Amino acid sequence: MENYPYFPSAAKKETTFPGEIRKGQRGKKVKRVQEWLSFHDFKTSTDGDFGPATNLCVKDFQNAKGIKVTGRINKTTWEALVKPMTDVLTDVNPTEGTTAAQNILAFAKQHLKLHPVEIGGQNRGPWVRMYLKGNEGKQWAWCAGFVTFVMEQAYASLGRKMPIKGSFSCDNLAHQAKQKGLFVEGSEIVTKRIKWDELPASWIFLNRKTPSDWTHTGFGFAGFDEVFRTLEGNTNDNGSRDGYEVCQRVRDNKKRDYIRLPD
Incomplete structure (x- = not known):
């Protein structure tokens, strides 16, 4: 990822793992988790409050992706959440003569x-x-x-x-x-x-x-x-x-x- 020619700071901010996130926490990190859960159709409020609804959505997402179901956001779960954005930044490379x-x-x-x-x-x-x-x-x-x-x-x-x-x-x-x-x-x-x-x-x-x-x-x-x-x-x-x-x-x-x- 670091060697890709265009991975701007705004994209890094959205995709870099911010550390473990769990039930009871509040703030921007939680809101980002809720946004990505909603993107993957595990929809919940984007209020920045990691409550029971967000916890259940995380478990449902982990189960759907074959990730150990814990209800907490570890690095593996985070990377699965943000994979669409990392893919859009890394999956296309020009061929010779393009x-x-x-x-x-x-x-x-x-x-x-x-x-x-x-x-x-x-x-x-x-x-x-x-x-x-x-x-x-x-x-x-x-x-x-x-x-x-x-x-x-x-x-x-x-x-x-x-x-x-x-x-x-x-x-x-x-x-x-x-x-x-x-x-x-x-x-x-x-x-x-x-x-x-x-x-x-x-x-x-x-x-x-x-x-x-x-x-x-x-x-x-x-x-x-x-x-x-x-x-x-x-x-x-x-x-x-x-x-x-x-x-x-x-x-x-x-x-x-x-x-x-x-x-």
Whole structure:
């Protein structure tokens, strides 16, 4: 894990074993346990209080994973709880000749496979904190954080610098792309002045509210006629920009702008 090229401090904070946790304890360590239990569908309150309900959920989780049933969180149990996050950080490596855009798509699909979701409220939980460098809460929409994190992960694995700095803000992503000459106005795609196959294997899409205001972002790929496929965070099956998960969707090309991702 330590040798992997992109394992940022926010991810280490979420995945590093904090020491044994048991019934009767309170605090952030307990809350993290409750969040991960809920992620694995052993749902209980995320109140930071290791009471009887949390104790039973831990036992149920240990039993399901073939771990000695104690009701306490030891290193083995902790690592099983956080395995989805460690997997998303370590299970994808670029093959020789992989372009940056192809690599981004591979990493984004790995995130999708592990199904990151909000836990404990709007824009909250370990996945949100990882994408947003420890931040969470109602005001912390995380779609741009997801895009930035995956780009950082993918470019780091290739030993290359990102073409744009990245941001938690859709507007900032757009401005960075314009400064680097990577911004593609949606009208160029709609009128076919730029064809889908002229874009790389993946790109960034931006939902445009006004010519200077973008409200949601994610990765696009496989464009065809008036539609393209996406991998995006902070959304859901209804396409909300205030959703709760990473998912794959199909979107049309209306009111979108794009950012090229150079190979």
